[in-house]
Amino acid sequence: MLLGCIGDDFTGSSDLGNTLTKAGMRSVQYVGVPDAPAAPDVEAGIVALKSRSIPAAEAVAQSLAALKWLRDQGCTQFLFKYCSTFDSTPEGNIGPVAEALADALGATEVIVCPAFPATGRSIYQGHLFVGDHLLSESGMQHHPLTPMRDPDLRRWLAHQTRGTVGHVPATAVMGGVGRVRAALSGEAAKGHRLIVTDAITDADLITLGHAAADHVLITGGSGIAMGLPENFRAKGLLSGRAGEWRGQGGPVVALSGSCSGATRAQVAAHAASHPSREITADEVISDEVDADTLATWALGQDGVPLIYSSADPDAVSAAQARHGAAPLAEAIETLFADLARALAAKGVTRLISAGGETSGAVVSGLGVTEFEIGPEIDPGVPMIRANDSLVLALKSGNFGAADFFAKAAAMMEGTA
Numbered sequence: 001m002l003l004g005c006i007g008d009d010f011t012g013s014s015d016l017g018n019t020l021t022k023a024g025m026r027s028v029q030y031v032g033v034p035d036a037p038a039a040p041d042v043e044a045g046i047v048a049l050k051s052r053s054i055p056a057a058e059a060v061a062q063s064l065a066a067l068k069w070l071r072d073q074g075c076t077q078f079l080f081k082y083c084s085t086f087d088s089t090p091e092g093n094i095g096p097v098a099e100a101l102a103d104a105l106g107a108t109e110v111i112v113c114p115a116f117p118a119t120g121r122s123i124y125q126g127h128l129f130v131g132d133h134l135l136s137e138s139g140m141q142h143h144p145l146t147p148m149r150d151p152d153l154r155r156w157l158a159h160q161t162r163g164t165v166g167h168v169p170a171t172a173v174m175g176g177v178g179r180v181r182a183a184l185s186g187e188a189a190k191g192h193r194l195i196v197t198d199a200i201t202d203a204d205l206i207t208l209g210h211a212a213a214d215h216v217l218i219t220g221g222s223g224i225a226m227g228l229p230e231n232f233r234a235k236g237l238l239s240g241r242a243g244e245w246r247g248q249g250g251p252v253v254a255l256s257g258s259c260s261g262a263t264r265a266q267v268a269a270h271a272a273s274h275p276s277r278e279i280t281a282d283e284v285i286s287d288e289v290d291a292d293t294l295a296t297w298a299l300g301q302d303g304v305p306l307i308y309s310s311a312d313p314d315a316v317s318a319a320q321a322r323h324g325a326a327p328l329a330e331a332i333e334t335l336f337a338d339l340a341r342a343l344a345a346k347g348v349t350r351l352i353s354a355g356g357e358t359s360g361a362v363v364s365g366l367g368v369t370e371f372e373i374g375p376e377i378d379p380g381v382p383m384i385r386a387n388d389s390l391v392l393a394l395k396s397g398n399f400g401a402a403d404f405f406a407k408a409a410a411m412m413e414g415t416a
């Protein structure tokens with residue numbers, strides 16, 4: 001294994017696997033820290049954690065355990081993957097995890113770059129944009145767990161860190177690899193270890209990736225990985241053997257716990273022509289719904305049945321006020337985990353899940369240990385294979401075309 005990656009959620013980890021696989025690295029996504037060695041042909045290993053919204057100290061401990069396993073597999077470079085919308089709170093977890101990994105690896109210059117231009121995320125003057133909106137006006141200010149109300153990544157990250165935060169502007173990034181290296185060293189010389197780097201285009205990300213060829217630790221969204229495989233290829237370290245992917249027919253179900261604007265639009269579009277069942281926060285809290293009944297309903301439907309708790313910001317706030325945000329999220333996630341387990345037991349072979357935390361719950365419910373990464377459905381979302389009879393798509397809340405659920409089901413079957 002060459003590149004060791006730590007993802008702070010499951011959709012994000014498959015997003016990273018997609019980028020690395022497309023760029024020619026043989027990649028495997030692990031569910032948590034494995035307790036056995038990796039297969040010898042894995043070139044990029046991604047340890048997927050569910051550490052984005054847990055207490056910072058636990059996120060640090062889990063990330064350090066992942067780092068230890070990846071080091072034991074022989075990795076020479078490490079990537080900490082977080083969300084392209086920088087999902088975090090003033091306490092963390094991006095800053096504390098990045099600093100702990102940097103301490104453990106003795107890293108002195110660490111890129112911080114969540115840019116992902118294919119999905120509209122760009123960084124300019126240290127500020128994160130989603131399309132032509134600042135992050136704080138993109139809808140992310142309403143996120144149920146990590147509302148993002150400050151688009152200045154330098155300022156937001158500084159709340160989370162012991163050390164100070166540096167910045168490499170777009171003018172330096174556009175100046176090429178030499179200018180970037182000089183700018184990063186300049187920031188490190190001023191005592192800034194975590195350095196936010198502007199990036200507007202894929203070309204900027206490839207420049208940053210090449211500039212970071214000798215960095216032991218890199219942090220960012222999946223975009224920051226775009227240039228990394230080429231560094232290993234240039235040293236003759238990649239096998240060039242991509243995995244063989246095969247589609248999967250059979251019973252399909254879509255689950256959605258994401259409340260993002262993009263997912264709610266996908267849910268509305270899908271529900272117009274496919275069987276769909278909403279589960280409300282109140283039903284979940286009062287135990288009026290059970291996983292077994294929902295699974296039986298879904299597998300009795302034609303088309304691509306959808307079960308969703310996705311709700312608009314007003315409904316989410318009202319439900320959180322009634323039940324508490326954390327207990328409510330936990331109750332809904334537990335239901336999705338139980339539902340995934342029940343669906344697998346009843347023979348589902350294609351499972352689509354929308355939402356990062358939701359997908360973490362779904363995967364833990366399934367009890368799978370690793371995923372083969374397959375072809376891309378939409379930017380940032382690959383199909384992934386859990387075992388001989390189960391293929392999944394874990395969709396970030398914000399990603400995917402308007403017809404994502406139907407499109408994913410068809411592509412997973414190999415008919416689109």
Ligand SMILES: Nc1ncnc2c1ncn2[C@@H]1O[C@H](COP(=O)(O)OP(=O)(O)O)[C@@H](O)[C@H]1O
Pocket residue numbers: 143144145257258259260263280281309310311315316319320328329330332333354355356357358359395396397398
């Ligand atoms: N109707 C709802 N009311 C309140 N919280 C909800 C509701 N539906 C889902 N949630 C919770 O909101 C969170 C959504 O996060 P996530 O699944 O990561 O989606 P995204 O990818 O959009 O961030 C989850 O913890 C989920 O359990």
Ligand SMILES: O=C(O)[C@@H](O)C(=O)COP(=O)(O)O
Pocket residue numbers: 009011012013015016082083084085116221222355356357380395396397398
């Ligand atoms: O970088 C991204 O935007 C995604 O890969 C990601 O991390 C997804 O997180 P969710 O939006 O919580 O699904």
